Amino acid sequence: MIKYESPKPSATPTTVEALARVIGRFAQSDGDHATVIPGLTLHRRKAPTAPLHCIYGVGLGVVVQGGKQVTLGEEVADYGPGQSMLTTIDLPVLAHIMHATTREPFLGMMLTLDMRLIMQIASELELSQPDKGSSCQPVTIEKLDGALGDALVRLVNLLDEPQVIPQLAPLIRHEITVRLLTGPHGAQLQHLVAAGSPSRQIAKAVAWLKQNFREPLHVDELAERARMSPSTFRQHFRAITGMSPLQFQKQLRLQEARQLMLNQNLDAGYAGGLVGYESASQFNREYSRLFGAPPQRDIKRMRLS
Template sequence: MYRYLDSRPAGNSSISLLARAIGKIAQTEGDHTTAIPALTLHRRNAPTKPLHCIYGLGLGVVVQGEKQVMLGDAVIDYGPGQSMVTTIDLPVVTHVARASFHEPFLGLVLTLDSRHVVQMASEMELPQPSRGGVYRPISIEALDGPLVEALARLVGLLDEPALLPRLAPLIQQEITIRLLAGPHGSQLQHLVASGSPSQQIAKAVAWLKQNFTRTLHVDELAARAHMSPSTFRQHFRNITGISPLQFQKQLRLQEARQLMLNQDLDAGNAGGQVGYQSASQFNREYSRLFGTPPQRDVRRMRAN
């Protein structure tokens, strides 16, 4: 297992301004959706237990407290003044590592639109990522002042509903441009570089996300990516931290968990809907991933 921390956070004054803007709206503990569909605000008053979830293409920012994300064997810590960009859908385990009632964890997540990223990258004169450059599906970088200011303006727009429909898309576009032009830019460009292994794996991940209930044939998925099966498996594991079969399994189990939680399905029906033909196999793999049998896990989540 390895751990990596990134560079120095941005100035305290700009981070504090963004923290106040988030805290003004996220006054209660939890995850807060907003009038900007791509933007969610987050507050925790105490450290949390590890949670399995899927991170999609987006920008995460911590302005108070600390968070830890585990991707495969990698342990990623980030805190105030740091930003995290995820370039493809990834199954991760995450938890808030530092938070208290008097100094809660505060952060935001802004989902990025892949079409806008591709369009902006094509219109900007950006240096092409080197073929030998290392592609990281999750990158942690220090926030710079202009990006923090753009994020603060976006959050501040939530108090101006009359202006929000006109200005929010413009500020979101500015944020995408600043990400492409900043330290995260090389990782985002790997995603859009035509024919690159990272782009092919991103397409395979997107296909899996849409078709996770189907029987997985890795050879066919490798052919879609124009790779041999062994090369495909190697690139897939290097980028996502797990094998294609493990990735599909986590997608299935995450979806089954949501079906049981939100639609009150029992374990047998939920497992069948996500592609499991054996109830015992579903229960066994669910317990291995989430640490407890399906029905007990759902009761615990509802109680919390």
């Protein structure tokens, strides 16, 4: 499911070093740094981190120093300096920083992508339809293309000129989207925008689930929305996301409950009810299975770390 091999051409060391310098300049302390450029976050860590359950949306991640590991279902992928990771569908993943030190901290960035812009540019470029025999990979890791790397350097450097960000950031984001569609990641994006493709239909189902995960799950209704038979829908859903629709919904519910307890100091019973659980014992059991500890102990551990 996760692609490891990366075709040439790749970004030169100079491009990667330039991106590392500019990220390091704006992300000077440990953490995830939101920026005034919409959808752009910069990341820095001085030590490896524990695995963290999170949701990756449609976006581009780049590592320029250190190393990271991402687990989707049963698939595990490592990526490091000079590599880019594209996610083409909202996915619950397990991610952690593997390589980072005070002397050489982990440095990376994440850029959320605009699906409407991707579809618009794809239609303008008149790209060839993806091979019907090829499969969609919801997460792909490639060497950072040189031209794409240069555009990312220019985007981050705009943080030095906040007054021109509203005018120039959209232009550079447009270029980045063109580079993605025509570069090593292009085949996967084309799967996503191809009219009637299973990938696009499953992406719509995932988007609906993300908005309605509190509601009871009726797979037959989801399959009808995707214009597939229930069995075909289940097959494509698992092939693309690495899990069943029910497992996907559980992860969305449990991650939302975790954030409610962590950020709003809600107790486990109330948080479980808010995300759609009717049984407190079932919530506690499934929470412990996913996060490795009961809610109260897990939240205490999270706060201490």
